[in-house]
Amino acid sequence: VGAQDVETLRAYLQEHLPGYMVPSAFVRLEAMPLTPNGKVDRKALPAPDADAYAVQAYEPPQGHTEEVLAGIWQELLGVEKVGRHDNFFDLGGHSLLVTRCVSRIERSLGVAVPLALLFQYSRLRELATAIDEARRTGRKELEISGESIDLDTEVVLDREIERQLLALQTSQGAVNDKKNILLTGATGFLGAFLLRELMRSTSSTVYCLVRADNVANGRDRLINNLRKYGIWQESYAERIKPIPGDLGQRLLGLSTEKFDALSRSIDTVLHNGAFVNFIYPYESLKAVNVQGTHEVIRLASRFKKKDLHFISTVSVFPASSDQENRVLETTEPAQWKGLAGGYPQSKWVAEKLVYMAARQGLPVTIYRPGSVGGDVITGVCNTGDFIFRLIKTCAEMGMAPDSDQVFNLAPVDYVSRAIVNLATRESSGCAAFNVVNPKGITCNRLFELAREAGYPISVVPGDRWYESVMEAVRESEDHTLHPFMKLLEADERDDGNDQEIREPVFDCERTIDALKNTDIRCPEIDLQLLKTYFEFFEKSGFIKMDRV
Numbered sequence: 001v002g003a004q005d006v007e008t009l010r011a012y013l014q015e016h017l018p019g020y021m022v023p024s025a026f027v028r029l030e031a032m033p034l035t036p037n038g039k040v041d042r043k044a045l046p047a048p049d050a051d052a053y054a055v056q057a058y059e060p061p062q063g064h065t066e067e068v069l070a071g072i073w074q075e076l077l078g079v080e081k082v083g084r085h086d087n088f089f090d091l092g093g094h095s096l097l098v099t100r101c102v103s104r105i106e107r108s109l110g111v112a113v114p115l116a117l118l119f120q121y122s123r124l125r126e127l128a129t130a131i132d133e134a135r136r137t138g139r140k141e142l143e144i145s146g147e148s149i150d151l152d153t154e155v156v157l158d159r160e161i162e163r164q165l166l167a168l169q170t171s172q173g174a175v176n177d178k179k180n181i182l183l184t185g186a187t188g189f190l191g192a193f194l195l196r197e198l199m200r201s202t203s204s205t206v207y208c209l210v211r212a213d214n215v216a217n218g219r220d221r222l223i224n225n226l227r228k229y230g231i232w233q234e235s236y237a238e239r240i241k242p243i244p245g246d247l248g249q250r251l252l253g254l255s256t257e258k259f260d261a262l263s264r265s266i267d268t269v270l271h272n273g274a275f276v277n278f279i280y281p282y283e284s285l286k287a288v289n290v291q292g293t294h295e296v297i298r299l300a301s302r303f304k305k306k307d308l309h310f311i312s313t314v315s316v317f318p319a320s321s322d323q324e325n326r327v328l329e330t331t332e333p334a335q336w337k338g339l340a341g342g343y344p345q346s347k348w349v350a351e352k353l354v355y356m357a358a359r360q361g362l363p364v365t366i367y368r369p370g371s372v373g374g375d376v377i378t379g380v381c382n383t384g385d386f387i388f389r390l391i392k393t394c395a396e397m398g399m400a401p402d403s404d405q406v407f408n409l410a411p412v413d414y415v416s417r418a419i420v421n422l423a424t425r426e427s428s429g430c431a432a433f434n435v436v437n438p439k440g441i442t443c444n445r446l447f448e449l450a451r452e453a454g455y456p457i458s459v460v461p462g463d464r465w466y467e468s469v470m471e472a473v474r475e476s477e478d479h480t481l482h483p484f485m486k487l488l489e490a491d492e493r494d495d496g497n498d499q500e501i502r503e504p505v506f507d508c509e510r511t512i513d514a515l516k517n518t519d520i521r522c523p524e525i526d527l528q529l530l531k532t533y534f535e536f537f538e539k540s541g542f543i544k545m546d547r548v
Helices: 003-016 063-077 095-109 115-120 124-136 159-168 189-201 215-228 234-239 256-265 282-301 342-359 386-397 412-423 443-452 462-475 482-497 509-514 527-540
Strands: 180-184 205-210 240-244 268-271 307-311 364-369 399-401 430-435 458-460
Touching: 063 095, 063 124, 095 115, 095 124, 095 482, 115 124, 159 282, 180 189, 180 282, 189 205, 189 215, 189 234, 189 412, 205 215, 215 240, 234 240, 256 282, 268 282, 268 412, 282 307, 282 342, 307 342, 307 412, 342 364, 342 430, 364 412, 386 399, 386 443, 386 462, 386 482, 386 527, 399 443, 399 462, 412 430, 412 509, 430 509, 443 527, 458 462, 462 482
Parallel strands: 180 205, 180 268, 205 240, 268 307, 307 364, 364 430, 399 458
Antiparallel strands: none
16 A cells, blocks of 8 residues: 555544544554464564655645744644644644643734644644635634534443343343452542442452553552552452443453453442543544443343443533522423533433433443542542632632532542442342532632631632633643633633523432431531641642641
């Protein structure tokens, strides 16, 4: 295959796929390498050489715009040279660099680039052409072209899964004793605490799907993650079984034999794994969040029915003009229009797939956490979350916005204990639980407590706070809120609709009632808990400031 043939193939793919999904390398094979069982031997596939990446020889940037973009990419990505055919993501671009890239483009070329368009125009030449066209027509911002995805058409279950569930509807299997549990997403924050709780409150063996080259590396990732949050115990080792795999691949990245063996061994599935990113578009998250859920459903439906417990999010319900906009736990997400960003869109589709499987007879329970806070004892939390970065910003600036916005912050130990307690009960049919804090806290009350804890944070008008924060964010790419800059700008542009569009209010009576005979209660965000959080912030170096 010559360069021209590959260029034709690439051009065809570019017409049908987002830019980031077009392969960066093309390797010709006379035949696919196979294992003795006749399956594709992935490990035997040859690594692409330099010629496989470059359809054409290196071609230097042409014109002012391409040269400026190349300079930005070189500095951000740490590469020696950038050609006009190079792809931002192939060169090492990732979510933390996307915001920096579009910020520098706007400063250098005077054209705002929506985050989603860096994925659409991921090659330097394409992006330069779009910018030049915007400047020629006097526009200050690139416009997203093309029709938006119809998420309703994304909710499709494999016919094979439907046949499996139909065949199992009349089977009379033994009562699920949950000896073996499959947990996905155990290398994340909530996943770590779910794994800890499964260790503490059950005697089950927990199989953890983890991205790793082998079992040993997978075990190291799991243990290091638990240690990161201070919750690892050596006694857990015997009951944790790493399963090297990938949510973004068919059959979870396993061979058919291993997938079938796992499906026969597992009694229940706790699907917590997801690609959590509020910058990437739907197409970037679909493989892990949508297809991954699809493959988990496939596993739960194979050979014997397994209880499927799916960790969703309250974000699957958009803001609306409904004056009450109250979401009951019996409410199935229906409207996807209005969901802002790829993450809630992908989780909406995933939850709809789970409901579809439930209607086919799979026992399903859905859990929708909101903002997950730190542990009530240690204060340890995921400091990458927006809400904690917002608290850090306000504490270090000494000012917070005058706002009655409610934060339904629920401590991670409550969320994990509630989910595991509910998940280890017998289930049938379909149920959903909104695992949120029933007593949210307003922004104003949060920082009033912070002042009582000794942090000199004054409340200022929202506009003044926003201007101060955005000035600091735009001046420093190292600012804790810089990765969220475009989201903050979008929120500001939408402020004119505040009186008409209301965020959902989540009812959690079913969750409270289900836990009433246990000692599991969601604590209020009070002065003592906030002190615990701030002590962790300071001890970990997340917040650096002097208290009064």
